[in-house]
Amino acid sequence: MQIHVQQTEITDISVxxxxxxxxxxxxxxxxxxxxxxxRGGEEIEAAAKSAAPIAVGAATVTKAGSLPAKHxxxxxxxxxxGVKVGAEHIRRAARAALIAANANSFQEVAFPSMGTGxxxxxxxxxxxxxxxxxxAHKRAFPHKVYLVDPSDEMIEAFExxxxxxxxxx
Numbered sequence: 001m002q003i004h005v006q007q008t009e010i011t012d013i014s015v016x017x018x019x020x021x022x023x024x025x026x027x028x029x030x031x032x033x034x035x036x037x038x039r040g041g042e043e044i045e046a047a048a049k050s051a052a053p054i055a056v057g058a059a060t061v062t063k064a065g066s067l068p069a070k071h072x073x074x075x076x077x078x079x080x081x082g083v084k085v086g087a088e089h090i091r092r093a094a095r096a097a098l099i100a101a102n103a104n105s106f107q108e109v110a111f112p113s114m115g116t117g118x119x120x121x122x123x124x125x126x127x128x129x130x131x132x133x134x135x136a137h138k139r140a141f142p143h144k145v146y147l148v149d150p151s152d153e154m155i156e157a158f159e160x161x162x163x164x165x166x167x168x169x
Contacts, residue, residue: 001145006147007149010110013110015144016069016070016101016107021113026052027048031117036067044067048060056076059073059100071106088129095133098133105141114129128157130147
């Protein structure tokens with residue numbers, strides 16, 4: 001699997017699926033989820049809510065509305081909006097997103113930062129959790145993963161996590 005870091009908004013990337021670090025209720029009212037809903041359309045949130053509750057450690061897939069991506073993988077990092085989480089929630093959400101990508105034969109998937117906004121996890125810890133789950137994923141799909149964020153801090157955290165993983169640190 002190829003892993004790329006790209007400084008961009010999750011709503012601007014054209015891939016088979018983007019990951020929404022959701023809440024179990026499927027509401028998309030803040031952070032990355034809100035950006036996905038605003039750009040992609042209300043139908044994304046409606047579809048996510050219809051699949052709720054989505055447990056932390058599970059994921060559901062919806063169409064992506066008017067996003068450049070084709071699908072959205074909703075992978076909750078928290079049960080309710082605005083709840084503080086730990087790295088284990090991020091790991092479980094990332095793992096669920098990867099399993100959903102495999103089940104749907106998605107070739108390319110984009111991950112944003114997860115748990116760093118309302119969840120309160122530091123960028124470096126979140127990046128490490130996501131990268132470790134991606135590297136541990138041994139299924140056929142996805143073939144390519146993009147780690148995306150508009151901020152310098154998160155891009156540096158993703159790059160450092162990748163470098164450390166390759167060095168076995």
